[in-house]
Amino acid sequence: MAARLAAAAPGRVQHLLDARPVLRALLAASFRPRWTADYLTLAPLSTAPTFAEELAAVAGRGDGRLRADLRETRPGPLADVLLADGLAGQAAELLDWVWRQTVQPQWPDRERRLRADIVGRTARLSSQGWAGVFADLNQKMRWLGDGRLQVNDYPSPPMRLDAAEQLVFVPAHCARGWVLWEKPTRFGMVYPASGILVDPPSVTAAGLGRLIGANRTTILTLLGTPMSTSQLATVTRLGVGTVGDHLKVLLDAGLVTKRRSGREVLYWRTAIGTALAGGTERTGTWGSTTFR
Structure with a gap:
């Protein structure tokens, strides 16, 4: 250390x-x-x-x-x-x-990137439940149902969350996550957030970049995971208005779709968009979120 x-x-x-x-x-x-x-x-x-x-x-x-x-x-x-x-x-x-x-x-730049991605993870909770939330936090972590969470591959029994009053998710710049607790009521999950410090992805295919433009290719590549306009603007460092213009073109072409989630509108690739992007998936990041 x-x-x-x-x-x-x-x-x-x-x-x-x-x-x-x-x-x-x-x-x-x-x-x-x-x-x-x-x-x-x-x-x-x-x-x-x-x-x-x-x-x-x-x-x-x-x-x-x-x-x-x-x-x-x-x-x-x-x-x-x-x-x-x-x-x-x-x-x-x-x-x-x-x-x-x-x-x-x-910290200001890191925090903005984390907060911008909260919406995506919250949407996954609403559509997939807790099993979807835990699916990619840690390869060793599994939601077993009935208030039980397996947090690692140690021979210890699963953690019981029946009495939990607070469960906090905390993204971190680390290789693997860990568990926080003040048993029996306060728990937290620290997980390795992907992509929060990297530069915006480069064009995945030169031909696709020539066809729809470098910025639209970048946005299409990122939308393997649902993201909002503000998230995309933060990650790509493009203006919100510019991102909105590109999203409208991609929507009109049938390459992305959208759905409102609370105050945000989430965008993600359609099957045609994924095929055009060569099946490339980019995992977004999500901010510190508390579920009670």
Whole structure:
């Protein structure tokens, strides 16, 4: 983990860890393969917590409970520097530093992309139910019905969500997702969001680009998953009006269809549009959504 931070903030991470040995030890103890210490995976206290509130939740966990989280992650004795008072506060300070140095400068663009895609996932919930929601979150995660969710391929029993008062979906820039919980009422699913940081897709076929234009080809390629005009504008970096003009042409040609979902109108490819695009499917992303 320290190596990843160093790549994101070269020089500054090394200086911080050299000056604060407790933070170096904390990072080393917080992760092992396929496991992250619980203090880093707390389920949010509200549907839209501020970053300051989430930091306060980490600090409020207290030194004793935070050490218990570390011992569960890395069984065995803790480093001596982790036994001093104030550990939970220092953990919150580290998270605040990581946010300011590596995430916050890019956050406005990332957040816009995530929020723009909420509509698509919500539409899938309404049309396919919970099984459709969980289908592509994680290859190891399966909705078993009857309030049961299998969250990984460990031999542990499925998670029971019968008493859940809050289930929060959180997209993240990661290779695989994980589960958040404050049993028995608050749960969350962190999942790897696809495509939120990549550049707009290039033309998939030179011939198709010459036929309908590069921008319409890009839009048609993206519409393997239902998306709104605002989503398309965010991902392609075209104006909303320009995207609307291209969508009208594609609609008139029978290459895409549309349906209203709440305040948004979703567009996606027809069978003819998919055939013209060579069957290429692009998976959209979706923002942090809470279902109660």
